[in-house]
Amino acid sequence: MWYKVFGDSGTVMGMSVREEFGKELITTFGMMPCFFENTIKPCFMKKLPILIIAVVFITLNACKTETKEKTAATVIDVSLTDAEKAGGLLTPEIMWKYGRIGSVVLSPDGSTVLYTVTYYDLTTEARTTNLYSVPSAGGKPVQLTTGGGSGPQWIDNGTKIAFVAGGKVMTMKPDGSEKKEISGLEDFEILSFSPAGDKVYFTRRVKLDQTANEKYGFPNAKVRIISDLMYRHWDTWSDYSYSHLFMASFDGTVISNEKDLMDGQSFETPDAPYFDETEISWSPDGKYIAYTCKRLTGKAYSQSTNTDIFLYDVTTGEEKNITEGNMGYDKYPVFSPDGSMIAYSSMEEDGYESGLERLFVYNVVTGERKWISEGWDYDVQTMQWNGNGSIWFTSSFRGTKPVFNINLADGKITRVTEGDYDMGPLQLQNGVLVAGVMSMSKATEVAFINMATGEFKMITDVNGPIYESIKIGKTEEKYIKTKDNKDLQMWVIYPPDFDPSKKYPALLFCEGGPQSALDQFWSYRWNFQIMAAKGYVIYAPNRRGVAGFGQAWKEQISGDYGGKNIQDYLDATDAMAKEPYVDKDRMAAVGASYGGYSVFYLAGVHEKRFKAFVAHCGVYNTISEYGSTEEYWYENKDNGGAPWDKPQPPAFNKFSPQTLIDKWDTPILIITGMNDFRIPYTQSMEAFNSAQLRGVPSKLLIFENETHWVTKPQNAVIWQKEFFEFLDTYLK
Numbered sequence: 093m094w095y096k097v098f099g100d101s102g103t104v105m106g107m108s109v110r111e112e113f114g115k116e117l118i119t120t121f122g123m124m125p126c127f128f129e130n131t132i133k134p135c136f137m138k139k140l141p142i143l144i145i146a147v148v149f150i151t152l153n154a155c156k157t158e159t160k161e162k163t164a165a166t167v168i169d170v171s172l173t174d175a176e177k178a179g180g181l182l183t184p185e186i187m188w189k190y191g192r193i194g195s196v197v198l199s200p201d202g203s204t205v206l207y208t209v210t211y212y213d214l215t216t217e218a219r220t221t222n223l224y225s226v227p228s229a230g231g232k233p234v235q236l237t238t239g240g241g242s243g244p245q246w247i248d249n250g251t252k253i254a255f256v257a258g259g260k261v262m263t264m265k266p267d268g269s270e271k272k273e274i275s276g277l278e279d280f281e282i283l284s285f286s287p288a289g290d291k292v293y294f295t296r297r298v299k300l301d302q303t304a305n306e307k308y309g310f311p312n313a314k315v316r317i318i319s320d321l322m323y324r325h326w327d328t329w330s331d332y333s334y335s336h337l338f339m340a341s342f343d344g345t346v347i348s349n350e351k352d353l354m355d356g357q358s359f360e361t362p363d364a365p366y367f368d369e370t371e372i373s374w375s376p377d378g379k380y381i382a383y384t385c386k387r388l389t390g391k392a393y394s395q396s397t398n399t400d401i402f403l404y405d406v407t408t409g410e411e412k413n414i415t416e417g418n419m420g421y422d423k424y425p426v427f428s429p430d431g432s433m434i435a436y437s438s439m440e441e442d443g444y445e446s447g448l449e450r451l452f453v454y455n456v457v458t459g460e461r462k463w464i465s466e467g468w469d470y471d472v473q474t475m476q477w478n479g480n481g482s483i484w485f486t487s488s489f490r491g492t493k494p495v496f497n498i499n500l501a502d503g504k505i506t507r508v509t510e511g512d513y514d515m516g517p518l519q520l521q522n523g524v525l526v527a528g529v530m531s532m533s534k535a536t537e538v539a540f541i542n543m544a545t546g547e548f549k550m551i552t553d554v555n556g557p558i559y560e561s562i563k564i565g566k567t568e569e570k571y572i573k574t575k576d577n578k579d580l581q582m583w584v585i586y587p588p589d590f591d592p593s594k595k596y597p598a599l600l601f602c603e604g605g606p607q608s609a610l611d612q613f614w615s616y617r618w619n620f621q622i623m624a625a626k627g628y629v630i631y632a633p634n635r636r637g638v639a640g641f642g643q644a645w646k647e648q649i650s651g652d653y654g655g656k657n658i659q660d661y662l663d664a665t666d667a668m669a670k671e672p673y674v675d676k677d678r679m680a681a682v683g684a685s686y687g688g689y690s691v692f693y694l695a696g697v698h699e700k701r702f703k704a705f706v707a708h709c710g711v712y713n714t715i716s717e718y719g720s721t722e723e724y725w726y727e728n729k730d731n732g733g734a735p736w737d738k739p740q741p742p743a744f745n746k747f748s749p750q751t752l753i754d755k756w757d758t759p760i761l762i763i764t765g766m767n768d769f770r771i772p773y774t775q776s777m778e779a780f781n782s783a784q785l786r787g788v789p790s791k792l793l794i795f796e797n798e799t800h801w802v803t804k805p806q807n808a809v810i811w812q813k814e815f816f817e818f819l820d821t822y823l824k
Contacts, residue, residue, distance in 0.1 A: 162218040163240060168211045177561045181588065181625040184812035186562065187616055188214045188805050191554040193528065193536045194221065195243060196517070199250045202228055202524030204266065206236075206244040206253065207538055209554055217805050223255055225266065228524050228540055230551045236268035247285045254285055261347070276347035281335065282362075282369045285342065286378035291406065292347055293339050293372065293381055300358055301332035320390030324769045325722050326365035327799035335360040335367060337383055339406065353381075353404060353411075361385045363399050363423070370424050375431040379406050380456070382414075382425035382434055394724045397421050398442050401434070403456070414454050414461070420447055428477050432456055435464075435475045435483055443725040446607035446650075448643045449473060451483065451498065464498060468505055469642045476520035478543075484508070484525065486516040488609035488640035491569065491581050495527065495541065508546040512567065514612040515541075526551070531612040532567045532585060532620050534559070563588035565624035570631075572667040575659055581641070582633035582664055583610070585620040595675040597823040599623060600665055600702075601632040602683025602690035606649050606657070606730070609639040617801075617808055618684065626816055627824075631668050635660035650730045654693050654747035661694060665701050677703065678823040682815075684708035685771065685800065689749065692779055695760060696752025704822035705760040706815060709771050709800050712779035714748040720772045753782045759789035761818040763811065765798030791818060 170189040194208035205228050210221040223241035226233040236253070243256045247263070254263050254274070261274040261283065277283070280294040304315045316323065323330050336354040340347050354361070361383045362371035371384035386399040401422050404411040415422035420439035427434055434454045439447035449471035451464045465472050470487045478484055484497045489507075493514040498505045509515055515527045525543050530536040535555055541548040566586045574580045587596060601620070603610045610632055620630050634641060636657040637649030649657050661681070669676035681702050683691050688710020695705050711717045715735045718727055728734065732741035745751055760783055764776035773794065783790035793814055795807050802811045 162216065163220060167238075168213045168218070168220055170211055172558065172561050180561065180563050182562050182564075182619075182622045183625070184622065184809045185214060186558065187619065187622065187812075188212050188809065190535055190558065190616070192616075193538065193552065193554060196519060196526065196528060196538055197244050197246065198228065198519035198521045198524065198526055199246050199266075200521055201250055202522035204228060205519070205526055205538055205551065206246070207552065208242050208244065212805050214805050214809065223253075225268075226538070226551050228526055228551065230540060230549060233552060234268070236264065237271075243283070245285060248289055256283070272345075274342075274345065274347060277340070280338075281367070282372065284369075284372070284374060286374050287376050288378035289344075290342055291339060291378060292342050293337060293353075293374070295335050295337055295361065295367075295372075297331070297333040298336045298352065298354075299331075299333040300356070301330075303332055321394045321724075322390055322722060326770055327767050328365075328769075334358055335362070335364075337361050337372065337381070339381070354385075357387075358389050359385050359387050368423075373425050373427060375427045375456075376429060377431050380404060380427075380431070381406065382427070384423050384425070394722060395728065396442055397439065397445050397725050399423055401425050401436055401454075403434075414459075415452075420444060422452075424475070426475050426477065428480050430480060433480065435477065437472060437475070438463075444729050445726055446605075446639075446646060451475065451485065453483075453500070464500060464503060465505070466503070468498075471639055474516040474518045476518045476525075478520055478523075484518060484520055486514075486518065486527075488611050490640055491583060491611060491634055492640075493609070493611045495525075495546070508543070509541065509548060510546060512569070512612055515539075530614045532583065532614065533564050535614045563625075564621055566590065567620070572664060574656075574663045576656070580633055580635065580660055580664060582631050583620075584668075585624050585630040585632075587624045587627050587629065590673075592673050594673060596627060596629045596673055597678035597680070597819075598629040598631060598668055598674045599819070600661060600668075600679065600681040601630055602661065602681060602687035602694075603632070603635070603638060604683065604685035604687045606637045606653065606686040606689075607639065607646050608686075610634050611640065617811060622812070626820075628819070629668075629674060631664060633660055633664040635664075651732050651741075651743055652747075653689065653730070653743060654697075658690065658693055658697065661690065662698070662701065665698075669701070680704040680706065680819055680823055682706040682819075683710070685710065688771075691760075692749035693747070693752065695758060696749060696755040698758070702758055704819055705758060706763070706818065707760065707776075707779070708763040709765065709768055709773075710762075710775065710779070711749070711771055712775045712782075713750040714744050716778065717771060717775055718744070720774065722769055750778065750782065753786060756783060756786055756788045759818075759822050761791045761793065761814065763793040763795075763802075763814075765795045765800060765802065767798060768800045770800050 176186055191209040191211055194210055197206045205226050208221050208223055210219055212219050221242050223237045223244055224233050224235050240257045241255045245254045247254045252263050261277055262271055264271040280296050283294040285292050304317045305311050305313050336352050339351050339353055341349040362368050363384055363386050373382050381404045382401055384399050384401055388396055398419050399421050400413050400415045402411050403414050419442035422438045425434045425436045436452055438450045438452045441447050451472040452461055453464050454461050470489055472485050474486045476484045482497050482499050486493050486495055492512055495508040495515050496505055497508055514530050518527045525541040527539055527541055528536045529539045537550045538552040539548040539550050565588045568584045570582050570584050572580050623630050639646050668674050679702050681691050681694050688707040691705045691707035692710050692712050718735055731743040735744045762776045762780045764773040766773050780790055780792040795802055798807055802808050
């Protein structure tokens, strides 16, 4: 998993300090991100292009606390200037004036939707997040907080709202009045009130491991003593602590009597690195807590995807592993309305993070587990119960993410929504269904979905004033035949005011993953509309390896990184070069993570098709990357083992871009973040140094305080400006 969308599975059950102070993602929900370089579209480790994604659409709400970002002391002015209105096109500066929808929570009676919106001040990099409400049937939104508010949750049967402000737990009435602080709890990350209202669960980091300073009594020493793997993960070094699940009492005003349900355990819930709060849930009667945990550490953790779901009895303190025996990912428990069943997502194979995301149901009384979605060849995500008889979910499906439902009695799956959109996460209460909706043309808004007809209508319009002032390019689905006679779908995005009689420069977008979904995502950096506004035609192929075209299509890429999926890109490029509106002499390839790898590889095999390349956080040398990354399950699965195996898996040399450096002859921009531990920044340095020594025109952009993503406002604008300056130099 080089990058995927952050997860958008599960339900909005809890609250977290992360939305107010957490890491900004790249897309609007996810997935999951996923804020996925593309869409943070999650589930398992994908939710987040790329979602994303706390159950929020743009922020990793439920992750461990980091240094707090600056919060704005006053209202942030996000109105467009006269010059921006006159320009009429999307710019990097306008991108940072978007309001970004976060948590979305439906009231128990289904009448009201709570949601958060985050705004940024580009000049100061301050941010502000506040809480809003809107009738689920549509109506005028009401701003409920002005001094900050995140992680909303309905409590007391929908008569009150709990939320986080300034790191403190607050309550208020649904109209925003009578705000009160709940005392007794500090230092928490995720917080969820029980349905009965008498208890809470929360997560907190608990220090268990000894530091070198403690061992030797030297407080000023800067050294780590390491004897096992997982000493750093994705973007953070180990802080010698673990995210534990706690339970406490609540009397309406005070939280007390804390109990660590994982006392002494060197394990975590939710699972790192995303700490998705939808991996924990209450039963409707408050008698059980279901939570996800990978009970492995160090080397064993780095090689396994075996997470399990544990059912904790609040009364007796007993717990049971309800997924014991399944060796792959088991995540996102969702109780049925009567508490008798738990739906969850499950992958079968240990060490394979891109297996089929199957819908299982566990019977709490009998202990029986059943694969409900058996025969369905697509991933099941963001599950919501509709009574006890059916489950509604989303799934990447041929370049979109519609809503489906499955009848538990006969297993029949029905598609509910149509159109070129990504739907989800879902919220379903009292026969009312709402969802986030995004596309390649618009950022996430909230929609009401008619459960009978599948028709939906937007009930928020956070960024309406922006869309009134800028032009949006058309997005079109296109199919071509590949060299091996397969049907290859791709999305083509045209510049605003597109004139088919003119010739335009074109950009090939290379998806990350490698096994992620290229659906209808909206990204705040890899944004197709801003590329189109710059006068480029963009084509984004759903090449071998992406989700949404059957499991065989997704799995084909393992062990074949430089094979059929790269040929798909070349076939798509050849097809686009024949279009009368494309200038075949002004084409470039761009991409991040696995997309960055793809760009590096294409640079050695493109045979003069492209005039420029842009690679962000890509793998250049598969052997050195193997020796410096941290999660080894994806390496071992996709490359067929370790580079020292005998015989050596052929992928390590056959498909390593550095073996093709003698064929590089085209200008390339290489971008990386120094805190990227998934694909360490040295990979980009190797590629840049090699290009320089070979005399290839090249530029290296290193962000000293960024990770696998570029999330800080001013850094992100510089990213955009360098990106287009480089492309314009060689394509215009």
